[in-house]
Amino acid sequence: MQNDELLARARQLDEEALAAIHDLYFPTVYRYVRYRLNDEQLAEDIAAEAFLRLLDALNRRSAEIRDLRAWLLGTTSNLIFDHLRRKYRRPMENIEDLEFLPGLDNPETRTEERDRNHQVRSAMRNLTPDQQQVLSLRFLLECSIEETARIMRKSQGAVKVLQFRALAALRKLIEDKSKQ
Amino acid sequence: MNHPTEHEYNEILDRCLLRLQAGEALESVLADYPGVSDELRPVLEAMLALWTSRGSDTVPVAAMARSRARLMTVTRQINTMPRPPWWKVRWTLLSGALWRARGAMVPLIILGVFAILLFSGWASAQALPGETFYPVKIAAEQIVLSLASSPADRLERERILDLRRKEEVETLLKREVEQEVYFTGFLTWKPNEGWFIDEIELDMPDVLLPLARELEDRYVFLHADLMPHGKMVVETIEARMYSITGRVTRLESDGLSVGDVWLRIEGDTHITKSLELGQTVRATIIRLREDELAAMKIEVIGPAPTPTRRPASRPAVLPENTQAPQDSESDRFIEPTPPEKQPEENPTAQETFTPEKTAEEGEKPEEEISKTPKPTSSKEVKADPTPEKVKPTRTPKKKD
Numbered sequence: 001m002q003n004d005e006l007l008a009r010a011r012q013l014d015e016e017a018l019a020a021i022h023d024l025y026f027p028t029v030y031r032y033v034r035y036r037l038n039d040e041q042l043a044e045d046i047a048a049e050a051f052l053r054l055l056d057a058l059n060r061r062s063a064e065i066r067d068l069r070a071w072l073l074g075t076t077s078n079l080i081f082d083h084l085r086r087k088y089r090r091p092m093e094n095i096e097d098l099e100f101l102p103g104l105d106n107p108e109t110r111t112e113e114r115d116r117n118h119q120v121r122s123a124m125r126n127l128t129p130d131q132q133q134v135l136s137l138r139f140l141l142e143c144s145i146e147e148t149a150r151i152m153r154k155s156q157g158a159v160k161v162l163q164f165r166a167l168a169a170l171r172k173l174i175e176d177k178s179k180q
Numbered sequence: 181m182n183h184p185t186e187h188e189y190n191e192i193l194d195r196c197l198l199r200l201q202a203g204e205a206l207e208s209v210l211a212d213y214p215g216v217s218d219e220l221r222p223v224l225e226a227m228l229a230l231w232t233s234r235g236s237d238t239v240p241v242a243a244m245a246r247s248r249a250r251l252m253t254v255t256r257q258i259n260t261m262p263r264p265p266w267w268k269v270r271w272t273l274l275s276g277a278l279w280r281a282r283g284a285m286v287p288l289i290i291l292g293v294f295a296i297l298l299f300s301g302w303a304s305a306q307a308l309p310g311e312t313f314y315p316v317k318i319a320a321e322q323i324v325l326s327l328a329s330s331p332a333d334r335l336e337r338e339r340i341l342d343l344r345r346k347e348e349v350e351t352l353l354k355r356e357v358e359q360e361v362y363f364t365g366f367l368t369w370k371p372n373e374g375w376f377i378d379e380i381e382l383d384m385p386d387v388l389l390p391l392a393r394e395l396e397d398r399y400v401f402l403h404a405d406l407m408p409h410g411k412m413v414v415e416t417i418e419a420r421m422y423s424i425t426g427r428v429t430r431l432e433s434d435g436l437s438v439g440d441v442w443l444r445i446e447g448d449t450h451i452t453k454s455l456e457l458g459q460t461v462r463a464t465i466i467r468l469r470e471d472e473l474a475a476m477k478i479e480v481i482g483p484a485p486t487p488t489r490r491p492a493s494r495p496a497v498l499p500e501n502t503q504a505p506q507d508s509e510s511d512r513f514i515e516p517t518p519p520e521k522q523p524e525e526n527p528t529a530q531e532t533f534t535p536e537k538t539a540e541e542g543e544k545p546e547e548e549i550s551k552t553p554k555p556t557s558s559k560e561v562k563a564d565p566t567p568e569k570v571k572p573t574r575t576p577k578k579k580d
Binding site for chain 1: 187189190191193194197201222223224225226227229230231232233239240243244246247248250251252254255256258259
């Protein structure tokens with residue numbers, strides 16, 4: 001089924017269309033949450049919540065959805081932000097505590113590369129939420145600049161600047177951690 | 181090579197990222213940008229590190245199945261619920277659209293309110309009694325009236341409004357409509373013709389004739405019913421009175437100035453206390469002619485301020501055996517005695533001015549004020565027997 005047709009049928013709360021949308025986008029949403037929060041259970045809960053929000057928006061007709069993927073990732077970003085704010089109850093600039101989240105201990109990659117990966121992801125959590133989001137969308141989900149701009153509700157130019165600064169900040173954080 | 185601007189740098193970075201994501205080696209990409217490779221390298225390395233830190237791309241099947249099941253359960257619940265009525269759906273759509281457009285709505289709303297105010301202001305200015313915007317017109321006039329800078333200014337504005345009321349009545353007369361009206365003017369009797377307010381003929385009921393005769397040639401306030409055939413049937417008639425509060429600035433045998441308004445004192449003028457300059461008084465007045473006012477009652481509500489004493493002067497050096505005057509500290513600087521009773525003055529204008537009406541026929545007024553002041557030749561001012569007060573001079577001086 002084409003996306004437009006899927007969306008049109010989903011607006012009528014067609015179960016088949018909704019299931020198809022779910023299966024199409026769940027992996028993307030799940031990976032996104034897992035990368036941001038490094039927690040599988042949370043990834044499942046938040047991903048499921050994102051689709052329930054979609055159902056609610058379609059039922060109430062309160063949101064004009066043109067791009068399902070962008071809408072879902074934007075909603076998921078908001079859910080992630082809400083979770084972090086609830087959990088830590090402090091300004092998002094101080095997110096050092098995220099370093100103590102249970103890490104993704106992948107038994108298949110017990111190498112220096114795993115340590116390096118952990119180092120990078122730990123450093124990433126010290127970035128601002130916007131910086132984290134742009135790097136996750138651009139390099140984890142491989143979203144284009146246009147799509148990233150749509151999801152983040154920013155201009156493409158702003159996304160490019162944000163991306164550059166996020167990468168520069170990340171590089172510095174990685175270097176600082178290496179020296180410690 | 182000139183250092184690129186931030187925009188140019190971002191463009192270069194973007195191209196590099198795309199090439200790396202396509203699988204090209206880092207050194208190969210950097211070789212194309214020798215001038216900025218030192219700056220690009222750490223950023224591109226960070227990107228590669230991020231990319232490789234993604235970890236496993238697998239998604240637990242069970243997690244996906246559980247999520248799908250939750251979604252389907254809720255969908256079925258919604259589908260089995262009765263649909264909301266069409267108007268509720270449409271309202272939700274409309275309210276959603278309005279909410280999204282709220283940013284643009286605010287200036288539109290402000291503009292709309294302004295346009296409504298402008299239109300209502302224009303419409304009200306033309307309004308006649310009985311028309312929708314007439315109350316708006318009256319309210320606006322009252323605001324203008326309250327902004328008068330002095331009693332004389334206020335009187336003038338009242339006069340203009342009285343003229344306006346009369347013009348409205350004349351317009352209604354031409355239209356031959358049926359309408360309840362209120363207006364003011366000098367009541368005159370023309371033999372063989374009848375009673376008039378200026379050129380407006382009145383139908384005076386028999387029951388009001390005695391009062392009308394008392395008020396002949398007086399400035400009156402009229403309540404009447406305008407009939408379609410042009411007849412003005414009088415409902416009530418009374419002397420038009422005003423109330424003015426201010427300081428006595430001039431005192432003569434036949435009149436006084438309260439603020440900037442000259443008032444004639446008639447034989448029947450009731451004065452509660454001997455008058456003196458500087459007192460605060462409240463005067464109830466009527467209009468004798470277009471530019472002549474008479475006081476019906478003058479009530480002293482505040483004494484004249486006590487003049488200040490000069491600070492006691494002392495010689496620089498006292499001669500011998502001279503006792504210094506026993507001046508107390510408080511005597512050196514004497515402040516004016518505050519008035520015994522402070523009048524309730526308008527904070528914006530010291531003198532206030534409010535119209536009053538006499539009681540209608542059949543009602544006993546609270547204070548016994550003669551409704552038909554008769555001009556007399558008496559020049560004495562009635563006063564309570566209180567000594568040591570300044571008496572007005574006997575030289576009559578009329579205010580121009």
